[in-house]
Amino acid sequence: MFALGGLLRVGSTFFQSAGTLLLPVRTISTGTCCQIRMHAIPQPKQVDRWNEKRTMFGVYDNIGILGDFKAHPKDLIIAPCWLKGFRGNELQRLTRKKKMVGDRMTTLDRHNLEKRIRFLYKRFNRTGKHR
């Protein structure tokens, strides 16, 4: 068995070498083709698909349906208090911030907030197509 295999392999190499003598193939390069710089290719970043955050992603999101509606998934969000379970455009977000957090802000931030609210109010309600 092994002898047969060995013979076959030797035979194929013999034929290959004979073929190369019959049909000479030479690759010519003048140095103008694209030169891939092997050291500059960055390594693909190794992402751990099973770290704590990724495994536990989305757990407790059905706590309302499955848990007797005692809690709502919006209670689970970690966010500034004026944005928990709230979605709105910039003016709505800023007015909500002023209502909920306004008296705790620094004077400069509060001043900027009020200027921005005034500007956005005028912009949304007095200019443009949708007023």
Added chain:
Amino acid sequence: RGAARRFASSFSSETALPPNLRLPSNLVDPDRLKRPPPPEDSSLPLIRKCEAALPAHLSPVRTWVDTLESKDSEPLGLTELHPDVFAVTPRHVETFHRAELRFSDHFSFKLIFSHANTKVRSEVRGGGRKPWKQKGSGRARHGSIRSPLWRGGGVSHGPRGPNSYYYMLPMKVRVQGLKVALSSKMAQQYLHVVDSLNIPTPDSQYLLELIRDRHWGESVLLVDVSQEFPENILQATANLKTVNLIPAIGLNVHSMLKHEAVILTLDTVRFLEEKLLWHDKRYTFLYPFKLPYSDFP
């Protein structure tokens, strides 16, 4: 000599894979599909019958009930699962897609929330004075050094402040998403029922070998009803990344899709059926469900 060794490897019985082999991620393990669903005339006892009222045209789905006590034990018995929870055919692919791929039930704090903020020209420090007079200097006319044209000036239409992208899908869509996820796991034989989560040893290796012998898959999600779990299983799963334990309240579509196999206990099955079937027959709410109703819960 190298040729002989290479030739010999084709006759060897070891299944050594070449190191640079890349398998597709949705490869099906044929050993897992070797166990067919229980036949009609199986000799094992029916441990749990379906409690909820079944529609007349549907029959309950039957599955094996296993144990985690010993590695090579036979299934303990059979269970009946409600077809409206575990054998749902998603009639509209769109709801299925919405419920599962659009993260029906995840409110991850990064994805619904962005802290990106830029200063507008009024907020950037400085820039109240007109830099040079309007006419005569030969330079372009400017009113402040912090206008968006200037380097160091404010951004005119940039991201503004902590921004929230919060949304909730309708309750029935979320419920349907859970039912469809459970049904797909059932249909692909990735769902297994177990009588309880008691293990003999708090050893992670025992769990891994059990999972490997039973061909459950690479990653396993264990779900139990109560918040308190037996010590052994807590310790065993503490160090394992791909085997995770959650209470039934924490069940969600994303985790079910992330883990290959989902293991439910009998109590969990009862709990899920009760919670998910109620939404089929309820009236719409007049006020939020967390406020007291006379007939619920």
